[in-house]
Amino acid sequence: MVIDGRDVDAASGQTISRESPGHRGKVVGTWPAGSTEDADRAIAAARSAFDEGPWARMSGAERSAILHRVAAGILQHQEELGLIECLETGKPLAQATGEIGYCADLWTYAAGMARGLEGDTHNAIGDNRLGLVLREPAGVVGIITPWNFPFIIVSERVPWALGAGCTVVAKPSEYTSGTTIRLAQIALEAGLPPGVFNVITGTGPAAGQMLAEDPRVDVLSFTGSVRVGTHLAALAAPTVKRVGLELGGKGPQIVFADADLEAAADGIAYGVYHNAGQCCISGSRLIVHNSIRPALLDRLLDISKRLPFGDPLGQGKFGAMVTEQHAEKVASYIAKGLDEGAELLLGGERLAAEQGNFIAPTVFDRVTPEMAIAQEEIFGPVLSTIGFDTPEEAVALANGTPFGLSASVWSRDLETAIQTTRRVKAGRFWVNSVIDGTAEMPIGGYKKSGTGRELGRYGFDEYSQFKGLHMTLGRQQPWFQQS
Template sequence: MNTSTLSPADALTRKPYQGKLLIDGAWSEAADGSTLDRKSPAHDKLVAVYAQAGAADAERAIAAARKAFDKGPWPRMKGAERARILRTVAEGILSRKHELALMETLENGKPMAQSLAEIEGAADLWHYAATLARNLHGDSYNTLGENTLGVVLREPIGVVSIITPWNFPFLIVSQKLPFALAAGCTTVVKPAEVTSGTTVMLGEILQAAGMPSGVVNILVGRGSVVGEVMVTHADVDMLSFTGSTAIGKQAVAKSAQTLKKVSMELGGKNPQIIFPDCDWDAAVDAAVYGIYFNAGQCCNSGSRILVHESIAERFTVAVVERSKRVKVGDPLTQGVQVGAITTDKQLETILSHVEGARRDGATVALGGARISTTGMYVEPTVVTGVTRDMAIAKEEVFGPVLAVLTFKDLDEAVDLANSTLYGLSAAVWSQDFSTCLSAARRIRAGTVWVNTFLEGHAELPFGGYHESGIGRELGRFATEDYTETKTLHMHLGGRTDWYLPR
């Protein structure tokens, strides 16, 4: 179905998408017959109905992945064969990009243009992972003496549980799944229950590409039920999770029962540091883009701007004025930049953070309220007079709410940047390269942008310090995260018994 020319009215009158569970290569209903409805957060209309997995379905999916790893062809294929299938998946994604983008927008609430860009970016990740499938390698040592040869192998770790969030459903599953597959792993994937559509559609694309049965199993269900099994099951060798830091901590604790390997991409409270000699227009634009992209529902959101005190007032006024021009509304309407908040729970969280900032003595210079219309929308919001001890300066809001703090010099700016429990990303804005590099090297974050913000490439690793996570995704070592290292220590020729005199 080509949805590129559908009007908003047509998109909302289409029959709700019907999604099933993908287990061992077959689509099925839930064992107990449960279903899950999803309404569009932007329009409050039913857009999808899914089979809702329970614990029994999760057990069956894990068993299928275990069998596919232990006895199936996928881990034993040549890297070139796995790469060919991954490339076919990438092309399948592009052939259905408009359909996938519409599903993403209807379930998530983000603007169509953004959804389409993310689907295209995700396809690029599958293409990149295909190159790694052919280049994964170990090491050898011919320097251990004439009777010894050492070979270090990289073997797929086994069955991987992949749990993804609702803010970037298709992009984030594509940051994980193709790299696990490139390494030769088998998987059980659970998307967020409120944004499952594009991941279920991906299952269709995988099957069409020739993915063997049981290699990718997809479950729509609640984390408290399905996720619990995926995190604790003894037949799962690794957990790859993206979500909030609080839930991530719980997942790590529960996974420790079986000492699984874990990869965690969690929260952030990311600063953009604005020095007086910045490129003014670019920095103002980045401050606005950084907080309102995806309605601020982004772990990499630039939710704090740290502005030098000499330009703070003028810069804040410029940000407020530009924020007033940000177009919020129906994500199916062309030109909209900020769509709906994805869940009612998140809407409540955002508004409570704004109210908390007021109580703490900060000033809401712009916005701060829900927009009165059908659907869940929040005004672009700028909070000034923020100090480092306020909750709004330290806690992840995950919404279109920008906190403005000031600093006197580089040392204070770096200290402020490092003053939260997180360390996912940051940005530095200055025309002075020494200033940028000095700050970037001292900021404790996994990514530091210099005179830009929220750019990403498949070749560059992504992940955080501190409570922003464990491990890295993307980059040329991405497949290695889904492997175990094995040493082959080989002795050549005869060997003398240790207890004989020499």
């Protein structure tokens, strides 16, 4: 772990070993099994660094220069970080290495914005009054990240928190801790003061839960399941800390009759199979106009049959399930879809089980909205197809789950596309594309998909406090008049 600028073991001396999901039986990482004692040390370091250290009092330019050096360090170690990410997550090496490069750009953007953060002025509240809105760092931030995109998700949060002047304690998944540890080490090499960015490792109950409960933590950011997110929010409530949540999704891909079917089929495949479907913004529901349903499915099935999979260190574009237990969970959803009467067009089986945790690309048709595979987040390479006849029906189907994290619409008609985006409840929306994003654009969810926004200029607000300052110019009229 990295606590107060030093590499440390768990106080208990215990460790966690990680077996590669794409190379059965191969241990690829070992890190400390942290506990509440370790979390306490990390929180104390972050609290001291914020209250007494230089970081919160640096100029934006000084913080920016250090964050730029972190971005450069990420690029310098891109191949190493990509290999760690590949082995721990099971995603293809080319994908993992590309994600590291994308993360360097996130840090670069946040670094640039850090010196331009501003408050506001109110110069029209009276002839003898001036109002100032001061932006201040929120304090100590606890960040709990999941296993599917460990380096991306920590990089979507930490540079924004640091850029705002906060200090951080990050707790990555116990399955994929390696790149977060290396990130903290790279940040220290770039000149980040000790205690500003700490990393604790271990399970959620043992190491992460304290970030929600401890009053020394001012902000909690969690990315993961609805079940755990709501539990952490309840634990945080007694301390009245700010809580940001990015939770589950059941992303619809709405395809109208005038869509470019070749482009749509390719995008739909990418949307549901990217990261083997282990993606909170996965486009796992295909909502397609009935007039083009057969033609679109023919194209989609052709792509799905030809997807390469296998050793993540090879040339495949299709990765592994993160654990054997998760693979079994995905398989149970496939079985449930069959039991509830959906038509299995492709896949549904385990692939190369002797090599790793692989599940074949799976496509269901004749899905009805109440089925579990249409309502619940599967987090695997499973697509559920539902037909529609009118735009109103398409919007109702898209909004017909508890989630609202992401959505896509495929149409050549601008009015159709824009009116659909206005009516579907989702925090991220794509027109004629899917799973696209840049550092400039905010991310977050509607409904049970979460609260708060990350990235862009909005991301800094999550880690800032705003103080209203009223100034009186000259002597105001006395409140108490002597007789």
